[in-house]
Amino acid sequence: MNLEGKNIIVTGGSRGIGESLVRHLAAAGAKVAFTYRSSAEQAQSIEKDLTSEGFWAKAYQSDASDFSATEELVKQVLEDLGAIDVLVNNAGITKDNLMLRMGEDQWDQVIETNLKSVFAMTKQVIKPMMKNRKGSIINMSSVVGVFGNAGQANYAASKAGIIGFTKSIAKELGSRNIRCNAIAPGFIETDMTDAMTDAAKDAITGSIPMKRLGKPEDVAQLVAFLSSDASSYISGQTISICGALNC
Ligand code: NAP
Numbered sequence: 001m002n003l004e005g006k007n008i009i010v011t012g013g014s015r016g017i018g019e020s021l022v023r024h025l026a027a028a029g030a031k032v033a034f035t036y037r038s039s040a041e042q043a044q045s046i047e048k049d050l051t052s053e054g055f056w057a058k059a060y061q062s063d064a065s066d067f068s069a070t071e072e073l074v075k076q077v078l079e080d081l082g083a084i085d086v087l088v089n090n091a092g093i094t095k096d097n098l099m100l101r102m103g104e105d106q107w108d109q110v111i112e113t114n115l116k117s118v119f120a121m122t123k124q125v126i127k128p129m130m131k132n133r134k135g136s137i138i139n140m141s142s143v144v145g146v147f148g149n150a151g152q153a154n155y156a157a158s159k160a161g162i163i164g165f166t167k168s169i170a171k172e173l174g175s176r177n178i179r180c181n182a183i184a185p186g187f188i189e190t191d192m193t194d195a196m197t198d199a200a201k202d203a204i205t206g207s208i209p210m211k212r213l214g215k216p217e218d219v220a221q222l223v224a225f226l227s228s229d230a231s232s233y234i235s236g237q238t239i240s241i242c243g244a245l246n247c
Helices: 016-027 040-052 067-081 104-132 143-147 153-176 198-207 216-227
Strands: 007-010 031-036 056-061 086-089 135-140 178-185 238-241
Touching: 007 016, 007 067, 016 031, 016 040, 016 056, 016 216, 031 040, 031 067, 040 056, 056 067, 067 104, 086 104, 086 216, 104 135, 104 153, 104 178, 135 153, 135 216, 143 153, 143 178, 143 238, 153 178, 178 216, 216 238
Parallel strands: 007 031, 007 086, 031 056, 086 135, 135 178, 178 238
Antiparallel strands: none
C-alpha cells in the first residue's frame, strides 16, 4: 500500500496495535504524527527508529481524553504538517470488573479514554478535513462492542458507542468527502491481552476458528487500506478482524 502524500494522526501509538500502525503507515510513505499518554521513552524510540530509516514520524505527548489537549495537539500537528488526511482513533484502555463491583471511576475512565477521545479528536480534525475536501477517520472499536462481554460492561459500552458515532459521522460528513469507519478487532497480541492468564488465553484461542490470536500487523494492514484511496467508497462500516470469531 503506497501512502505517500498522506498525513496521518494516530492516537496511542507508543505500544501494541498503535505502535504497529505507526511503523506500518510510516514505512508505506505516510507522514505519521502519533500520541502517547505516559510511555515517553517508547514513543521517542519509535520516532528515532523510523526517522533513522528515512521515514517521517513524530511523537506528541497528549491525553486523548482531555478535550483541550486534543485541541492543542491538532493545532501543533497542523503547524508541522499543514493538513490532516487521516485520523486513527486508536487510544484505549480496559478497567474490567463485574457490574456488582464496578466503581464510578472505572466507568468514567474507560468512557472518557475510549469514547470521549473519539468525539474530541474527530471534532478537532473535521474543519481542516473539510478545508482539504477529503478525509478518512478510522475508529478502533472491538468485537466486545458488538457482542458484549461479562466483566467488561464499561469497555463494551465505549466500543459500541464508537460504532454508533462512526455511522453518524459517515452520514453527516459523507457529502464533504469525509469517510468514517470502525474496526472491530478480536483478540490481538498486545499488552492488553498479555494481562490475561495462560488458561484464559488458551480458552480464547480454542474458541477462535482460525486458532490463533491476531497480530498487531494484521490490524495495521487494514488501517493502511482504509487510509488509502483504494477504499474511497467505503464509509460507515464496522469491519471485524478476528479470525472468524465474529461471524
Ligand atoms: P495497549 O497495548 O494497551 O496500548 C494502548 C495505547 O493507547 C498506548 O499507546 C497508550 O499510551 C495509549 N493510551 C491509553 N490511554 C491514552 C490516553 N488517554 N491518551 C493517549 N494515549 C493513550 O492497547 P492495544 O491492545 O494496542 O489496543 C489499542 C486499541 O485497540 C484500543 O482502543 C483497544 O481497545 C483496541 N482493541 C484491542 C484489542 C486487543 O486484543 N488488543 C482488541 C480489540 C480492540 P501509553 O503507552 O502512553 O500508555
